[in-house]
Amino acid sequence: xxxxxxxxxxxxxxxxxxxxxxxxxxxxxxxxxxxxxxxxxxxxxxxxxxxxxxxxxxxxxxxxxxxxxxxxxxxxxxxxxxxxxxxxxxxxxxxxxxxxxxxxxxxxxxxxxxxxxxxxxxxxxxxxxxxxxxxxxxxxxxxxxxxxxxxxxxxxxxxxxxxxxxxxxxxxxxxxxxxxxxxxxxxxxxxxxxxxxxxxxxxxxxxxxxxxxxxxxxxxxxxxxxxxxxxxx
Amino acid sequence: xxxxxxxxxxxxxxxxxxxxxxxxxxxxxxxxxxxxxxxxxxxxxxxxxxxxxxxxxxxxxxxxxxxxxxxxxxxxxxxxxxxxxxxxxxxxxxxxxxxxxxxxxxxxxxxxxxxxxxxxxxxxxxxxxxxxxxxxxxxxxxxxxxxxxxxxxxxxxxxxxxxxxxxxxxxxxxxxxxxxxxxxxxxxxxxxxxxxxxxxxxxxxxxxxxxxxxxxxxxxxxxxxxxxxxxxxxxxxxxxxxxxxxxxxxxxxxxxxxxxxxxxxxxxxxxxxxxxxxxxxxxxxxxxxxxxxxxxxxxxxxxxxxxxxxxxxxxxxxxxxxxxxxxxxxxxxxxxxxxxxxxxxxxxxxxxxxxxxxxxxxxxxxxxxxxxxxxxxxxxxxxxxxxxxxxxxxxxxxxxxxxxxxxxxxxxxxxxxxxxx
Numbered sequence: 001x002x003x004x005x006x007x008x009x010x011x012x013x014x015x016x017x018x019x020x021x022x023x024x025x026x027x028x029x030x031x032x033x034x035x036x037x038x039x040x041x042x043x044x045x046x047x048x049x050x051x052x053x054x055x056x057x058x059x060x061x062x063x064x065x066x067x068x069x070x071x072x073x074x075x076x077x078x079x080x081x082x083x084x085x086x087x088x089x090x091x092x093x094x095x096x097x098x099x100x101x102x103x104x105x106x107x108x109x110x111x112x113x114x115x116x117x118x119x120x121x122x123x124x125x126x127x128x129x130x131x132x133x134x135x136x137x138x139x140x141x142x143x144x145x146x147x148x149x150x151x152x153x154x155x156x157x158x159x160x161x162x163x164x165x166x167x168x169x170x171x172x173x174x175x176x177x178x179x180x181x182x183x184x185x186x187x188x189x190x191x192x193x194x195x196x197x198x199x200x201x202x203x204x205x206x207x208x209x210x211x212x213x214x215x216x217x218x219x220x221x222x223x224x225x226x227x228x229x230x231x232x233x
Numbered sequence: 234x235x236x237x238x239x240x241x242x243x244x245x246x247x248x249x250x251x252x253x254x255x256x257x258x259x260x261x262x263x264x265x266x267x268x269x270x271x272x273x274x275x276x277x278x279x280x281x282x283x284x285x286x287x288x289x290x291x292x293x294x295x296x297x298x299x300x301x302x303x304x305x306x307x308x309x310x311x312x313x314x315x316x317x318x319x320x321x322x323x324x325x326x327x328x329x330x331x332x333x334x335x336x337x338x339x340x341x342x343x344x345x346x347x348x349x350x351x352x353x354x355x356x357x358x359x360x361x362x363x364x365x366x367x368x369x370x371x372x373x374x375x376x377x378x379x380x381x382x383x384x385x386x387x388x389x390x391x392x393x394x395x396x397x398x399x400x401x402x403x404x405x406x407x408x409x410x411x412x413x414x415x416x417x418x419x420x421x422x423x424x425x426x427x428x429x430x431x432x433x434x435x436x437x438x439x440x441x442x443x444x445x446x447x448x449x450x451x452x453x454x455x456x457x458x459x460x461x462x463x464x465x466x467x468x469x470x471x472x473x474x475x476x477x478x479x480x481x482x483x484x485x486x487x488x489x490x491x492x493x494x495x496x497x498x499x500x501x502x503x504x505x506x507x508x509x510x511x512x513x514x515x516x517x518x519x520x521x522x523x524x525x526x527x528x529x530x531x532x533x534x535x536x537x538x539x540x541x542x543x544x545x546x547x548x549x550x551x552x553x554x555x556x557x558x559x560x561x562x563x564x565x566x567x568x569x570x571x572x573x574x575x576x577x578x579x580x581x582x583x584x585x586x587x588x589x590x591x592x593x594x595x596x597x598x599x600x601x602x603x604x605x606x607x608x609x610x611x612x613x614x615x616x617x618x619x620x621x622x623x624x625x626x627x628x629x630x631x632x633x634x635x636x637x638x639x640x641x642x643x644x645x646x647x648x649x650x651x652x653x654x
Contacts, residue, residue: 072411075575082284083385087412089281091438096277 012115016040020125030131033120033192037199044112045207065094116196126192137192148187150194154201155183161205164212292388295365302370304334304353306648307393309367309377311338311359313345317452318378318401320346325641327351331648336370338363361386373651374644376421380413389416394651397421399640400450403554403630405587406430407578408571415440419647421448421640424629426586430577437580446643449636456536456559457634463540471614472501474542474556476535477567478549479507479514484567488603490520496546497526499607505530505538544614546606550587553595558626558633563617565609568597590629594622 019039023032065088072084089095120126126137134141134150143149158179166172186194306326310319319335326333332351338359341348348354357363364386371392378401383389389396398414400423406414407430414420414431420443422428428445435442466472473496477484485506496502504527511518522529530538535552539545545556548567557564573579588597596613598606632639 071575071579080385082288084411086281086285087384087415091412091415091440096274096281098274 008111009115009118012112013119016116016119020123028131029125029129029137029192030134030195032125033131033137033195034199037196038203040112040116041200041203041207061092061094065089065092068092117193120193120196121190123192126190129192131192131195134191134195137195138190140188141191141194148191148194150191150198151183151187151189154186154194154198155179157198157201157205158182161201161208164205165208291361292365292368292386295362296369302366304370304372305374306331306333306644307370307372307375308333308335309338309375309379310335311377311379313337313339315378315401315452316345317455318399319376319451321451321454321637322376322399322640322644323352324349325638326644329641329645331641331645333376333644334372336367364388374647376644380409381411383416384412395419395647397644397647399448400427401452402551403450403558403587405585406434407573407576407581407585409577411575411577413577414443417443419444419446421446421643422631423448423450424631426590426629430581433581434577446639447631448640448643449630449632451637451640453555453559453630454634454637456555459536460540460559463536466541466543467501470501471543472503472541473544473546473610474503474505474530474535474538475546476505476538476552477507477547479510482548482569483507483510484546484548485510485517485521486514487569487600490517490524492603492606493521493524493527496607496610497524500610502527503530503538503542504528505535544610546610554587554591557591557595557622558630561619561622563613564595565598565606565613566595567603568599587629590625594618594625 016036019036020032023035027035068088068091069085072081072088076084129137131137133143140148141150159176162172162175162179166175186197308319308323310316323333323335327349332353334353334355335348336355336357338357340356341354357366368388368390369392370390372390372394374395374397375390375393376397376399378399379387380398381387382396382398395418396416397419398417399421403423405424405426415434415438420427420431422431422445428447431443431445434440475484475493475496480486493502493504504521504524506518506521506529508531510521532538535555539552539556539560542556542560543562545553545562545564546566547553547556547564548569550566553564553566556562571585578585588595594613594617596609598609602609626633630636
């Protein structure tokens, strides 16, 4: 199983390693990690956009299904409710499992991220390397009286991104909770790796802000038209 | 889905995160949300698959296939009260040389009208067992009054080529349960309002257009014939028929029975308690039967009581429409706001158009006006115009007095089409 996975992982490791080898020796390891994060995110941008488009369509459909299902749940119970929810799914040509089938891009993205994790965790470049106030990128940063600041900064950026990206309070809470779980899990990770994640989250935030601004730059009539169009779909 | 099932995706995700390497932390809010929905999808699918398996197993266990299920035109009558809809259609079908098979979910003894020669009858079990039988029949056309095809236990048989639903009341697809007409191939509409609302529902749900035929209400013919042959109401003193619904929202439950005595001081009163009241509200039923100076009608159908009355006081629409349109007499109806939560009317929005169009002769009276009900009855009697009833009737109902023949003709056309393709 492991060797089969290696067939996919090793080429990506080679690409990542080539990027670090391509950077001039004058670039210090911390900056190299940041540049690596930016480069990888830029390379992944078409995938992000593709996922975003897919998510947009699916989100719209899911939202309509959710509204109808909520209506059925509000008024009916038991067997009747079950059959009506099934009819709602059929009406929207929706099956809960379609969330899985329509998420191949998501799995690809997660796969790339896993490879990055495994790549950075063993990266000799980080051993003993300092970056600004961080003394060793292969260790947790301990920047404030033994407290690791980078994971907290990463979570903070993630939270800002959530606030910029998600409007619905329930989903915001869900995403922020997820971020807090990751904070606990990654609190003791090497600072070089957390630096990459922080860059990654920052990139995501900037991307979201730019996308939103682009939308709001459109004339009000066009925005309204896009809104109507998405409702009709 | 219960609370545990709702929380399962989150728990699953949490467990997955705890076991996965830290790499999942790379997930940004959008992707994290997508991942959440993937996990939700798996859990909800599993839930639906398991629950569906239960219903499919039951359906499979009850599945019946016999030669008796083969026919050309199947007529499905769920309850004896719909016989008045089907019998005139059956008679016309037989006249046209079409010999349908009548599937009833009850036994027909000799108290029922005999079926014309050539019409086969199969009594099938009520409920799930009967539907398991019906879901496997072989027919060119199946006609029923039962809504919600392919929603709950009444499923499409793969060997029935056309499903049609016929109306047994002046409906407008407003106070019916979800998806009532969605999966029929055709609807025999009672009037324009239903037709328009069905088109609106198709639009709302993005459904393909069904065939909507302008048929009318076949059962009105039976009532109309019987009304014509009934003696006119006594002329000495106006008679009020009080025929409300039963249950917690009924007029008797809300206002007691004293208002009947009030009415009886000025008018002759016939009370027709709902048959279900005898079973479900026996104490109330006994109080009504014991009322002084009031006659109580317990006939099998309300037609005798209706023919004797000058005016009807009720709280349900079915009998109100029948009384107004068949006897062309006024109705005072208690205007209790009917909740449409979950019903098709919730999607249609607005209020009942039938009610608005009939308010001159089916006069709505607010519950707060109940202490002045005698005055309202008097006013409705004084201002009534039978000509206005017939005018509105012709606007609201297709083919009044001729609907069963139109329905039979339509079935014959459908049958011919099914056979030729």
